[in-house]
Amino acid sequence: MHLGVFVLGTGNHIAGWRYPGAADSFLSLKGIQTIAATAERGKFDLLFLGDGLAAKMGDHPSFLVRFEPITMLAALAASTTHLGLGATASTTYAEPYNIARLFASLDHLSGGRSAWNAVTSSGAGAGANFGRVHPGHDARYEVAEEFVDVVRGLWDCWDDGAVIADRQTGQYVDASKVKALDHVGRFFQVKGPMTTARCPQGRPVIIQAGSSEPGLALAARTAEIVFSVVQDLSEAKLAYRALKSRLPTYGRSATDVALLPGVMPVIGRTDAEAREKLNTLQGFLGPTSALIMLSGRLGMDVSGFDPDDLVPDLPLPDSSHGFARAMLSKARREAMTWRDLSNLTGAARGHWVICGTPERIADILQEWFEADAADGFNILPPYFPQSFDEFVDLVVPILQERGLYRRDYTGTTLRDHLGLPRPASVMFGDAA
Amino acid sequence: MHLGVFVLGTGNHIAGWRYPGAADSFLSLKGIQTIAATAERGKFDLLFLGDGLAAKMGDHPSFLVRFEPITMLAALAASTTHLGLGATASTTYAEPYNIARLFASLDHLSGGRSAWNAVTSSGAGAGANFGRVHPGHDARYEVAEEFVDVVRGLWDCWDDGAVIADRQTGQYVDASKVKALDHVGRFFQVKGPMTTARCPQGRPVIIQAGSSEPGLALAARTAEIVFSVVQDLSEAKLAYRALKSRLPTYGRSATDVALLPGVMPVIGRTDAEAREKLNTLQGFLGPTSALIMLSGRLGMDVSGFDPDDLVPDLPLPDSSHGFARAMLSKARREAMTWRDLSNLTGAARGHWVICGTPERIADILQEWFEADAADGFNILPPYFPQSFDEFVDLVVPILQERGLYRRDYTGTTLRDHLGLPRPASVMFGDAA
Numbered sequence: 001m002h003l004g005v006f007v008l009g010t011g012n013h014i015a016g017w018r019y020p021g022a023a024d025s026f027l028s029l030k031g032i033q034t035i036a037a038t039a040e041r042g043k044f045d046l047l048f049l050g051d052g053l054a055a056k057m058g059d060h061p062s063f064l065v066r067f068e069p070i071t072m073l074a075a076l077a078a079s080t081t082h083l084g085l086g087a088t089a090s091t092t093y094a095e096p097y098n099i100a101r102l103f104a105s106l107d108h109l110s111g112g113r114s115a116w117n118a119v120t121s122s123g124a125g126a127g128a129n130f131g132r133v134h135p136g137h138d139a140r141y142e143v144a145e146e147f148v149d150v151v152r153g154l155w156d157c158w159d160d161g162a163v164i165a166d167r168q169t170g171q172y173v174d175a176s177k178v179k180a181l182d183h184v185g186r187f188f189q190v191k192g193p194m195t196t197a198r199c200p201q202g203r204p205v206i207i208q209a210g211s212s213e214p215g216l217a218l219a220a221r222t223a224e225i226v227f228s229v230v231q232d233l234s235e236a237k238l239a240y241r242a243l244k245s246r247l248p249t250y251g252r253s254a255t256d257v258a259l260l261p262g263v264m265p266v267i268g269r270t271d272a273e274a275r276e277k278l279n280t281l282q283g284f285l286g287p288t289s290a291l292i293m294l295s296g297r298l299g300m301d302v303s304g305f306d307p308d309d310l311v312p313d314l315p316l317p318d319s320s321h322g323f324a325r326a327m328l329s330k331a332r333r334e335a336m337t338w339r340d341l342s343n344l345t346g347a348a349r350g351h352w353v354i355c356g357t358p359e360r361i362a363d364i365l366q367e368w369f370e371a372d373a374a375d376g377f378n379i380l381p382p383y384f385p386q387s388f389d390e391f392v393d394l395v396v397p398i399l400q401e402r403g404l405y406r407r408d409y410t411g412t413t414l415r416d417h418l419g420l421p422r423p424a425s426v427m428f429g430d431a432a
Numbered sequence: 433m434h435l436g437v438f439v440l441g442t443g444n445h446i447a448g449w450r451y452p453g454a455a456d457s458f459l460s461l462k463g464i465q466t467i468a469a470t471a472e473r474g475k476f477d478l479l480f481l482g483d484g485l486a487a488k489m490g491d492h493p494s495f496l497v498r499f500e501p502i503t504m505l506a507a508l509a510a511s512t513t514h515l516g517l518g519a520t521a522s523t524t525y526a527e528p529y530n531i532a533r534l535f536a537s538l539d540h541l542s543g544g545r546s547a548w549n550a551v552t553s554s555g556a557g558a559g560a561n562f563g564r565v566h567p568g569h570d571a572r573y574e575v576a577e578e579f580v581d582v583v584r585g586l587w588d589c590w591d592d593g594a595v596i597a598d599r600q601t602g603q604y605v606d607a608s609k610v611k612a613l614d615h616v617g618r619f620f621q622v623k624g625p626m627t628t629a630r631c632p633q634g635r636p637v638i639i640q641a642g643s644s645e646p647g648l649a650l651a652a653r654t655a656e657i658v659f660s661v662v663q664d665l666s667e668a669k670l671a672y673r674a675l676k677s678r679l680p681t682y683g684r685s686a687t688d689v690a691l692l693p694g695v696m697p698v699i700g701r702t703d704a705e706a707r708e709k710l711n712t713l714q715g716f717l718g719p720t721s722a723l724i725m726l727s728g729r730l731g732m733d734v735s736g737f738d739p740d741d742l743v744p745d746l747p748l749p750d751s752s753h754g755f756a757r758a759m760l761s762k763a764r765r766e767a768m769t770w771r772d773l774s775n776l777t778g779a780a781r782g783h784w785v786i787c788g789t790p791e792r793i794a795d796i797l798q799e800w801f802e803a804d805a806a807d808g809f810n811i812l813p814p815y816f817p818q819s820f821d822e823f824v825d826l827v828v829p830i831l832q833e834r835g836l837y838r839r840d841y842t843g844t845t846l847r848d849h850l851g852l853p854r855p856a857s858v859m860f861g862d863a864a
Contacts, residue, residue, distance in 0.1 A: 017597065017599070017604070018602060024597040024599070027540050027628070027629060029541055029543075052627060053529065053627070054623075054627070055610070055624075055625045055626060055627045057605065057607045057610065058605075058607075061597070061605075063627070064605060065595055065604075065605070065627075065629045066627060067537045067540055067541060067628070068534055068537035068628075070506075071502060071503065071506035071534060071537040071541060072506070072541065074502075074503035074504070074506035074507045075509050075510045076510075077461070078461065078465070078507045078510040078511055079510055093527065093529075094527070095525065097485065097525075097562060098525075098526065101500040102500055102502075102503060105500035105503040106503055108459050109499060109503060111461075128621075128622075128623035129529040129623055129624065130527055130529060130622070131620055131621035131622060163457070165457065167449070167456070170447060170450060170716060170718045172449070172493040172496070172497075173493070173496060173497070175489045178487070178489065188563055190560075190561055190562070190563060191486075191557075192487075192561065193487045194487060195484060195485070195486070195487045195495070195497075196459070196497055196498055196499070197497045286602045
């Protein structure tokens, strides 16, 4: 089983910062260093950061007031030794050459622990910050496909062993082990090579979180980790199969990609105590912030609906399919009202919430893992640092005792943790 | 007197890595942490990194194989407490929204120590990595003027005190203290606001290194630090006056901008030992790498010229004026051959080299400082770590004894070190 922790400094619960003793700012270097240290204590595969390119008043505090993700991970590279460091970066509002450099640099700084969540920016607000009309869903994925190829190509421009640094002869680089990319595509023309040597991991790990058809295709072709949004075991099993069955098309096997659904664990000494904790958190929800987030998830303004009305069938939005599909499906199954759905969104932004004793949490994770619904989980602690401490100190040991989870790291790179080989550059053939 | 250190991990001398015991890789987190710790021991104002967006085989090893600068500084933010952290980022091949976020994030991570060297990319090779024709010199500066304004505007979107985080009421942000930028200009349309609170420094420090007319204008209007290329005291005094005399046009005074010429100190126990050390370094120069760099500096291929011919009068290149002007002027004054000029370029990439005992080095720096030719210096150690240790342990104490340089930090932010006030946001009037 693989574990990641999704870090929003004020907690993944939209009002988690109001919990007694919880951190109330994402802008604390010490705060994120503490979270990262806890993740390493729990032998986590990676720490992960989302991102957004537009500020919406009333949004989740940690979406609104935050570090830029890649710089934050670079700072954490200096205070950690094993933890994978993953961040979201947009294929819609950045240049492949810049993105390739940033994640390669993070890989060098961390000794082989960087991962790039290649997203197509879903928020329509981003366009206005880049002087552009936000492209539609499928158009964004067309760009993303080429963008990811260019970035991977740039990472492959330097072969291993290109840096010689021979003091005697004065030769620093073996130029035969460095090639230009010479990419000329539909959206990008990028010559290369990069301004750095091949990464410790060969290539940084690629993460994908798309669940639409184009998103799944991109994930199946290029990703080593896939994050997903789930609310239901049977749907999770279908999604698991949908991803894994696509892999052979691209010459890949089921073990080449780890599917990690997001889950918010709310832990108590008894199930009742855990339920009480969740109730406390839900009681902190203001009337608007969850609605703003739900509107974003569904791609429509839902603030005008009667909170007591049932959620109707709605089309999937242009922004992002994953959250909307899982949430609308759950609303339909459970006959939820707008108020119910808004509360669910406020809790974990549309992710799955589980609640109970450490044993119950471990039972559920084990059940999903063994039912081929997940290769592990992206853990979303509702607040920091206490609720993450509880997961690491109370749930992880149970998973370890059951033989489901590592007791210690057996390698140093994120690819090591994922059981993936270090890829050779495709530019240099078998010699690489 | 203000001091910065220009870090190229294998040394600023193009062949510094061949010096016995010197570091031979820029890709070492431990290596850069050691340099940063030495800079803090020497109470330096800042550590500075250049950048380039194209890899040229045979180039300076630390231009070719390196960390991306902003991620590297983010990593150093975690291991330092006072040192200013400055990096180059292009206004030609990036988006203002992304650049504003990166340096704001670095400022938050470092507690107010970030600085952005806003350059127009000089290397023609960069265009090919971004699918664009590299714009001409003056066109790049037109974009840069607007780019810097947008970035500063984004930094001003959040007023101090906008983050409330009131656990009782659940109010996280005071929305009246956050404004959109709504910039609509010739090159950029950027709505804002940023996805983070106002920086510890208000705004990160802005560095400029332009010496052309448009470069000087941008520097005089927006920069708090200016790096310059000098080879001669009388020319340095003229350049100093040229910058300072422009400041009142923009409502600024001489103390608002620190002009720091670049200088490579080669230090020995005797002048003869220092000269011997420089000769050793020059003996490490290969036949091609200095010529590649000289060609870049002059914007023309100089490899075909007879090394024994005198350097003729040449026009300033489209790439960058500063280096070419200083080097061609020196070549004319001193009747240098192509070989001489190539050797000079190999030493410090066109920067000024001084050589001698610690006392002699201190004398020269003091003379320039007191002659109104410099507010301090950007120190370019020829190799690391030893030659930087020598400067900090042998030259800095002399400057301190003479009352020219601080014995300890008196503040924590880079603006503190520079004696600059923390700027209020222009968007929120006197209330800010």
